[in-house]
Amino acid sequence: MSTSPPREAVRAHWPRPSTWPVWVVPLLVLVVEFFGTMAAQHGASRNRAPNGGDGWGHGHGWGDGSPGYGTTHLDALGFAIVLAGPALLLLRRRYPVPTLAATGLLTGLYFLRAYPYGPAFAAVGVAMLGAIVAGHRLVTWAGTAVSVAAYFGITALIGVPFVERGTTGRAFPVEEPSVGGVSVVVGWSLAVLVTAELVRMTGQRAAERARTRAEEERRQASEERLRMARELHDVLAHNISMINVQAGVALHLMDGDPEQARTALAAIKEASKEALTEMRSVIGALRAQGETAPRSPTAGLGRLDDLLARARSAGLAVDAEITGERRPLPAGADLAAFRIVQESLTNVTRHAGPGPVTVRVRIAYREREIEVRVEDDGRGVSLLDDHPGGSGIRGMRERAAALGGTFDAGPRAGGGFAVRAALPLTGEPEDAADGAGATGTTGAGEGTPAERGGR
Numbered sequence: 001m002s003t004s005p006p007r008e009a010v011r012a013h014w015p016r017p018s019t020w021p022v023w024v025v026p027l028l029v030l031v032v033e034f035f036g037t038m039a040a041q042h043g044a045s046r047n048r049a050p051n052g053g054d055g056w057g058h059g060h061g062w063g064d065g066s067p068g069y070g071t072t073h074l075d076a077l078g079f080a081i082v083l084a085g086p087a088l089l090l091l092r093r094r095y096p097v098p099t100l101a102a103t104g105l106l107t108g109l110y111f112l113r114a115y116p117y118g119p120a121f122a123a124v125g126v127a128m129l130g131a132i133v134a135g136h137r138l139v140t141w142a143g144t145a146v147s148v149a150a151y152f153g154i155t156a157l158i159g160v161p162f163v164e165r166g167t168t169g170r171a172f173p174v175e176e177p178s179v180g181g182v183s184v185v186v187g188w189s190l191a192v193l194v195t196a197e198l199v200r201m202t203g204q205r206a207a208e209r210a211r212t213r214a215e216e217e218r219r220q221a222s223e224e225r226l227r228m229a230r231e232l233h234d235v236l237a238h239n240i241s242m243i244n245v246q247a248g249v250a251l252h253l254m255d256g257d258p259e260q261a262r263t264a265l266a267a268i269k270e271a272s273k274e275a276l277t278e279m280r281s282v283i284g285a286l287r288a289q290g291e292t293a294p295r296s297p298t299a300g301l302g303r304l305d306d307l308l309a310r311a312r313s314a315g316l317a318v319d320a321e322i323t324g325e326r327r328p329l330p331a332g333a334d335l336a337a338f339r340i341v342q343e344s345l346t347n348v349t350r351h352a353g354p355g356p357v358t359v360r361v362r363i364a365y366r367e368r369e370i371e372v373r374v375e376d377d378g379r380g381v382s383l384l385d386d387h388p389g390g391s392g393i394r395g396m397r398e399r400a401a402a403l404g405g406t407f408d409a410g411p412r413a414g415g416g417f418a419v420r421a422a423l424p425l426t427g428e429p430e431d432a433a434d435g436a437g438a439t440g441t442t443g444a445g446e447g448t449p450a451e452r453g454g455r
Contacts, residue, residue, distance in 0.1 A: 018133075018203070022090055029122050030086035037082055040118030041074055070165035072114045072173060081110045085123030092130040097139055100127040104147050112154070114166040114173045125192045132196035133203065140196070144189050151185075152177045217394075224395045225402070247272065300334035301363065304341065308361065311345045317358045318345075324365030333423045336399040337363070337372050343396055344374035344419045351378070369405070369424045377416040396421065 017025060072078070085106050092099045103124040110120045131140045159176035166173045175181075247269035308318050329337070341361060348359050362373040393409045396419065400407035405423040412418045 016203075022093060025126060026086040026089040029089060029126055030083070032119050033082050033086060033122050036119035036122075037074070037078075037116060040116035041071065070114070070163070070167045070173075071116045072166040074115060078110070078113065078115045081106050081115075082120065085120070089123060089126055089130075092127055093134075096127070096131040096134040097136050100124070100131045100136075100140065100143065103127040104143070108147065108151050111151075112172045112174045114175070121188070125188075128192050129196040129199060132193070133200045137197070137200075141193060144193060148185060148189055152182060220394060221398060224398045299338050299342075300331075301329065301338050302334075303338065304363070307338070307342055307345070311349070311359065315357075316345070316348060317356060318361060319358065320361045320363075322363045322365070326365055329370060330425055332403055333370060333425055336403055336405075336423055337370055337421070339399060340372050340396045340419065340421050341374060343392070347392070348374075348376045348378060348417075369422050372421045372423070373419070375412060375416060375418045377412075393419075 074082075085103050088099050088102050088106075104127070107121055107124045128140055128144065155174050155177050158170075158172055159174050160168055160170070162175040162178070164173070165175040247265050304320070308320055311318050328334075341363075345359065345361075348357060357376055357378045359374065359376045362371075362375075364371040364373075396409070397407045400421045400423060403423050404426070405421060407419075407421045409419045410417070
């Protein structure tokens with residue numbers, strides 16, 4: 001069945017990192033860098049003294065006896081670098097490029113000082129991703145290439161052999177570049193950049209889909225409101241024109257009536273004429289060029305029996321029940337109730353599935369509102385299925401909302417589908433007798449007084 005829920009069902013999923021509070025990612029990076037660096041220092045050997053070590057970088061090597069690597073023991077500067085990188089990420093959304101430059105410098109300084117190998121590069125990786133997602137692609141790619149080249153250029157000038165890394169007493173006891181080291185750094189940089197590009201493209205596609213979906217919903221809502229405005233224009237323009245002409249005839253033929261009645265009729269004529277002029281200026285422009293006003297009677301619950309008969313001829317078993325005092329309704333509510341029943345029956349015909357289908361139509365006239373219920377025992381379809389070209393549930397909801405009413409639609413317990421609308425009766429009801437005289441007794445070619453004086 002053609003459906004559209006009030007709010008589209010959304011699958012439960014983790015929120016996107018871009019929607020997290022700005023401090024969440026820096027906190028995660030801080031935990032990873034700090035504990036990862038401490039673990040790396042614990043496993044590394046600061047020198048190669050043959051007498052073993054103390055487990056914090058002052059011994060022979062790894063715990064299994066294999067040779068370790070030299071490293072500078074973490075000092076105040078090392079800890080400051082480890083803490084400063086995640087702290088700078090707090091600025092990544094507002095200042096992505098400066099954040100990338102600062103974290104890159106800190107990471108380079110960390111490795112130039114020959115501190116323990118570890119996840120000290122995590123902060124600059126996050127900064128690279130943030131800069132690309134923010135749209136600074138060229139700066140990030142070029143800056144990464146220049147920074148990597150500059151780092152290895154500096155290490156080629158001041159580097160020491162790998163066996164002397166962190167053991168020479170220099171300010172920057174970094175090892176000389178090697179094929180393996182260059183390959184690791186370049187490969188890691190490319191992996192981060194490519195991942196960032198994929199994240200950026202995924203985000204753009206998701207944003208485009210959301211924008212397209214929102215535009216489609218706005219377009220459908222606008223088209224439905226336009227159709228409703230045209231229908232209301234036809235209903236109201238006909239009735240106001242009829243009132244205007246009949247009031248003028250009454251004034252012309254009236255003889256001997258009290259002055260108060262004459263004054264009231266004159267007020268009716270003036271008010272209807274003014275309302276007709278105002279409505280034409282505001283709503284009349286909505287009619288498509290070349291489209292003519294319909295000459296058939298206006299749709300409403302007065303034609304409900306014909307509508308149900310057509311549904312029965314289509315093979316549906318329709319059970320109708322009307323409760324409350326049946327009476328003329330305001331034009332908007334009458335039209336909306338009729339259209340909701342009509343659209344619901346159309347949806348049952350299209351989507352209720354094979355086999356005999358029973359539809360129960362309930363119209364309840366209440367003091368301040370009219371309630372419409374349409375239920376079927378067919379198989380129905382998912383709420384996410386809606387026809388982009390038709391009004392469907394969305395159109396019925398727009399009609400109810402335009403009148404200040406409520407609307408619900410969804411699967412029934414035990415199978416089938418149910419539609420319920422409650423429409424407030426806030427306007428003046430149509431005069432059924434006058435309406436019948438204006439539209440029901442005159443042929444299309446004769447022209448009623450309303451047609452001659454209205455449109």
